[in-house]
Amino acid sequence: MCEAAVAQGISEIGFTEHYDLHPDEWERDWFKVDAYFVELEKVRAQFARDLTVRAAVELGEPHIFQLECQELLAKHPFDYALGSLHWVGRRLVFDPQFFNRPIDESSRDFFEELERMTRVGGFDVLSHFDVIVRVGFDVYGAYDPTRYEDVIRQVLRNVIEHGIALDINTAAFRRRAQRLTPGLEILRWYRELGGERVTLGSDAHRPEHVGGHLPVAIEALKAAGLTHLTFFERRQARLVPLP
Numbered sequence: 001m002c003e004a005a006v007a008q009g010i011s012e013i014g015f016t017e018h019y020d021l022h023p024d025e026w027e028r029d030w031f032k033v034d035a036y037f038v039e040l041e042k043v044r045a046q047f048a049r050d051l052t053v054r055a056a057v058e059l060g061e062p063h064i065f066q067l068e069c070q071e072l073l074a075k076h077p078f079d080y081a082l083g084s085l086h087w088v089g090r091r092l093v094f095d096p097q098f099f100n101r102p103i104d105e106s107s108r109d110f111f112e113e114l115e116r117m118t119r120v121g122g123f124d125v126l127s128h129f130d131v132i133v134r135v136g137f138d139v140y141g142a143y144d145p146t147r148y149e150d151v152i153r154q155v156l157r158n159v160i161e162h163g164i165a166l167d168i169n170t171a172a173f174r175r176r177a178q179r180l181t182p183g184l185e186i187l188r189w190y191r192e193l194g195g196e197r198v199t200l201g202s203d204a205h206r207p208e209h210v211g212g213h214l215p216v217a218i219e220a221l222k223a224a225g226l227t228h229l230t231f232f233e234r235r236q237a238r239l240v241p242l243p
């Protein structure tokens with residue numbers, strides 16, 4: 001992954017290992033935090049000349065597993081924590097079963113839970129804002145965020161209030177959906193409400209996906225009137241002008 005980043009001229013990368021505690025989650029005991037930091041220090045030394053390597057974690061439903069998540073963050077020197085909504089109750093957003101109902105129902109269900117999650121906070125970056133489109137697209141086709149504008153705007157107000165950045169995630173370009181999450185419309189609302197913190201995420205789970213479609217994300221940020229990228233070190237944000 002580091003080699004792939006260097007080959008593309010990327011100067012900073014974060015490894016956001018999954019920390020998922022939902023009882024139905026197959027990845028529940030996935031994260032071996034001590035082994036992670038040992039490996040991370042190794043690659044930091046190995047790539048010290050070309051690449052800044054950030055320690056990070058993707059917290060699944062941090063509003064529901066607040067105690068466990070905050071304990072993990074307090075114990076280890078993470079540079080940032082993603083907050084992610086993968087489960088709404090007993091339903092997983094990557095399972096086609098999540099979408100076996102009208103689009104307004106599944107979408108509202110998701111965004112209302114996202115609103116509760118961001119109201120609580122306790123993380124630095126909100127992952128893949130409207131991730132439901134990854135699988136939802138296969139079921140319904142394109143979706144229209146303006147139908148849920150009221151609740152989406154409340155999510156945006158919540159993240160701004162907590163100083164949480166938005167992850168501009170390109171993973172849906174590796175699926176039929178072919179779009180950013182969040183897309184331009186939501187980015188414009190964010191800017192309009194005073195939001196300025198965004199990070200770039202290719203959400204790569206394999207080296208060949210590192211840095212994928214990031215130029216598209218940068219163009220969308222500019223089109224939305226955003227001017228900076230946000231980087232994190234030991235959970236402190238630093239804003240850098242867009243390239």
Ligand SMILES: [Zn+2]
Nearest residue numbers: 058084127128
């Ligand atoms: Zn995720």
